[in-house]
Amino acid sequence: MKKALNAIGNYFKNIGIAFAKGDIWVKLSAIVMGAGYFARKQIINGIIMLLVEVLFVVMCIGYAAPNLAKFGTLGTVQFEQVFDPLTMTSTVNDYDNSFLILLNSIISLFLILVFILFWIANMKAVYRLQQKKENGEHINNFREDVRSMFNEKFHITLLTLPAIGVILMNILPILVLVAVAFTNYDQQHMPPNALFTWVGWNNFKNLFTNSVTVTFGYSFKKVLVWTLEWAVLATFTTYIGGILLAKFINDKKTKLPKMWRTLFIVAIAVPQFVTLLLVRNFFADNGIVNTFCSSIGLTDFLKSVGLVSSNLTYIPFLTNPGWAKVMIVLINIWVGVPYQMLVATGVLMNIPEDQIESARIDGANPFQIFVKITMPYMLFVTGPSLITDFVKNINNFNVIYLLTQDVYVTSDQLLANSNAKEIDLLVTWLFRLTNEYYNYKMASVIGIIVFIICAAFTLITFTRTIKGDKEEEFQ
Amino acid sequence: MKKKVNLVLRHVFLLLLVVIWLVPILWLFVTSFSGYKGINTSHFFPDTWTLDNYAQLFFRSDSIVQYNRWFMNTLVIAIFTCIISTILVLMVSYTMSKLRFPGRKQLMSFSIILNMFPGVLSMIAVYFTLKTFGLTNSHIGMIIVYSAGAGLGYLICKGFMDTISVSLSEAARLEGASEAKIFWRIIIPLSKPIIVYTVINAFLLPWGDFVFAKLMLNSGVATDWTVAIGLFNMLGKSMINKYFSVFCAGGVIISIPISILFVIMQKFYVEGITGGSVKG
Structure with a gap:
């Protein structure tokens, strides 16, 4: 237990050190990811980091923000369908689907958490690069970085795919399951036709x-x-x-x-x-075993013993x-x-x-x-x-x-x-x-x-x- | 003399047990040749014998019986599941067995706990997630369901890889082989028995699974189903009197390849279980 606490403590201490002792490029990396890589001439790494950051911002604006905004209520706009007799078409309003909001919010929260961890790892990596440069150590070029993915970092390469599968099939569903336990999602509240919402500990009660x-x-x-x-x-x-x-x-x-x-x-x-x-x-009640049992008299025997109630003509297996x-x-x-x-x-x-x-x-x-x-x-x-x-x-x-x-x-x-x-x-x-x-x-x-x-x-x-x-x- | 009586009694007792164990299987087999479509409740053996049930399965598809389609559906799902699962399992077991990196033990503990969470429980969420992407009632959806989480079931395979001597990979490393090369050229060829086990195990999953298939393939269209769902459907209340013998024929057909694979696998099954736990 103490060991785990120490590990967590060290984890945060390292970010602090990176901030305090890092040069201007390291500090800039906190806002523009990849800056630290550009400074050490790791251009491709820098571009990748920058791309990840841009993607994350786009994801936040386009996907996470609209869903998380409704996370508190799980949607307010009821499904409505208006049939227009003139054109013979029905129009559906811009309704909220509570389940999709719930699911998307959980995915968003998960992605944000992953990004934060990624950001922290990035800060540390950039600071390590600075240290290496100061000590005159060798700095990998991109090709060497790729090669390391098949050597000392081979575990990351191997585990990425299985981990994505497990997250999708095991972890996210469990999180959704836990969330649904605190809502009133049932037959009367079935999206898309109806909304459901949070009900606290009611279901447990x-x-x-x-x-x-x-x-x-x-x-x-x-x-x-x-x-x-x-x-x-x-x-x-x-x-x-x-x-x-x-x-x-x-x-x-x-x-x-x-x-x-x-x-x-x-x-x-x-x-x-x-x-x-x-x-x-x-x-079965009229199955072959019952036929057999009644023909050898077992059914009647069990009736007389009281194991089978007397108004039955079969053994209710x-x-x-x-x-x-x-x-x-x-x-x-x-x-x-x-x-x-x-x-x-x-x-x-x-x-x-x-x-x-x-x-x-x-x-x-x-x-x-x-x-x-x-x-x-x-x-x-x-x-x-x-x-x-x-x-x-x-x-x-x-x-x-x-x-x-x-x-x-x-x-x-x-x-x-x-x-x-x-x-x-x-x-x-x-x-x-x-x-x-x-x-x-x-x-x-x-x-x-x-x-x-x-x-x-x-x-x-x-x-x-x-x-x-x-x-x-x-x- | 007493010894002889004992010996005979011992074998009579075993024979009795075997009869108990095989009576339902025998009933399945003989009923599949029954001329009467419903359940024969008065006699164990059918009154009339025919091959018509098998003919109906293969050549007379209707809205209830689509055996060829079910078989193909299940086969396609099984093949893809088997390939993806095996790759995932091998990746995880090699990493956990042969590579040393920070957080390895914690990751193993976490995966064991996660693996204990029964899939049946989270299937509602899985179902809705797949429905959002339009993947229910599709092969791709079923393949994802069966194989995506396969990485968690790595323990038996890892146990096997633990027994491969580390000196081999040490030697290769000294000669300058990368970790990826060691994985491909040394560990994989040496793990053949456990790969066979993993492959058969993953292949059998879609044939025997009932829960997920029932939940995911809910369109009510017979051509979408797997064998398990199709056969289950034949025993519904309104169907059973017209299709029971056909169900038995379908059961016999599916059992033949499955039994063969199972008998091959059981050897590895025993080795895997005992090999893994002796060390624990």
Whole structure:
């Protein structure tokens, strides 16, 4: 922490020094970027800097200023269309599109921030040039500068393109998402026909309130609990299942281990959306499994036990909350165990054989060996990926959505009021809110909450993967 | 004697598990040859056998079934995604693995946290951004969605490059090779296995993705869709009784190339995961 503060302190101190000790050209660079380069005869660099500055000013006047001016209100001019019966054309007024204003403002702010950082870097570079000149050091010409982009500055060349992609696809959307959470962007406020505006923390309050009209508080609690239950269950069942299966197949007593492994892999090699949609119809209310169960009398047996309510003629595998939750976890075992088996196979092959051997000589039985040697070793090696799996399961959209969409209908009116279902995870709820109900404001709030949960779990992994990273060891 | 019984029991148990795992796949396969278009709810095997479902897929396109178009759409998207993603991933993993520069660790930490932010959450914003540029319902839009952020998924590839001995690049450097040359001539040829993994992984993404395709390709025009969306659409409430067997046929066709690639990849998948974590 102190180190980071020091680094930031130094960063600003260096600009101060550049200003205080720089000559007239360095100081001029603060206003006319590139001046410092011209003075040291780096003409092309100077022209590039000047061009960047001109582009930035044009961007500010033409793009940033008009959008940022409306950023406070997100637009005031309502969309109006006037139909002219004489010419048979309709004219549209010069309306404000709230979403575009929001998006453009965020991009503008981002560009301004980038420019400021660029400007600071420029000041420092110009001052370095002055120092070099004073000390009589060699000053690169343009060709040498270009060459350095493939040598000591190669990391900049390589990272530019990926960074632009990540900024566009990951960082900007996250910023927009955060901003939308503080607006009233929903079906009643859909640009271009309507405006939306800032509402402060209202959406966050809604997520925790329970009233006759707003049932988000009730739904949120239910969905959150099930999301966490699901993530724990899904992660551990597939993890343990995968290890057991791998141990079983790799055991010396098992003949043809490769063949068995391949058979399990075939099951997961088929794309998930195909198998999941198929399984959903396999277990449908009037599906083939139900036909089978009623013909062998299982349906009647379950009725007499009370697991299936007596007015049904089928087992509600995916239509009753309790049954559906159990089935989803079981089907997820079906989907996930072969993956974990693959990973576990790789790890088990590296397990130090001598430890197991000596334990066996000391008289440990197979169960003891498994609990005392195999499991700790597995946990040590796959621990970090276990937490990654947990976070992935919190966001396991495919399994839940493909198994229950169009099939599961909630009977809980309070949940239905906020468009949630018993079997929803936070992400599927969010997806439905956006894709079917256009309730972007609440979806954004849920998105932020999910991010906070995931980030908390990630920080645990991340300290291990980064700090414990012995990457130099193998080089 | 007891040993023999044990041995038989062990294999019977495995066989039982395999049956459980393969029953849905078998059902997919046999239903794709069913003469009845809807779901056969009374028998596991179809009552009549036919190849008509496959014929319908390939030769009788209508407003619902456009399988050839879907396949081409997905293939085009997959090829471009695969090329762009692989290049981005290689660029980032080489930088993080072999180059040393100020701020490297911080950048890595930041990217790991960012990568944890699930794409599903920010997709509303992605959707509207692309819509502003008119890129929804287009191949270019889908390619951007799948490949632009690929640079973040560099960890497994970096883990592999970490194991390439540094003495090779040292030697090249002494002979006056530039960093760019070392990247092209030494690291890339030595990273072949992990490049295969990255390529297949990126190629498979558009075939299996459902969420983004559903959101981005919302025009309702069947010719725009990818295979995943097209097949999902066949199982809608009003459609399922006319198209279920056709869906199964489509599922079988798409599964064949995907399974082959997947089986090739799983070898690298295991090496990547375990190789990466053993070091951690």
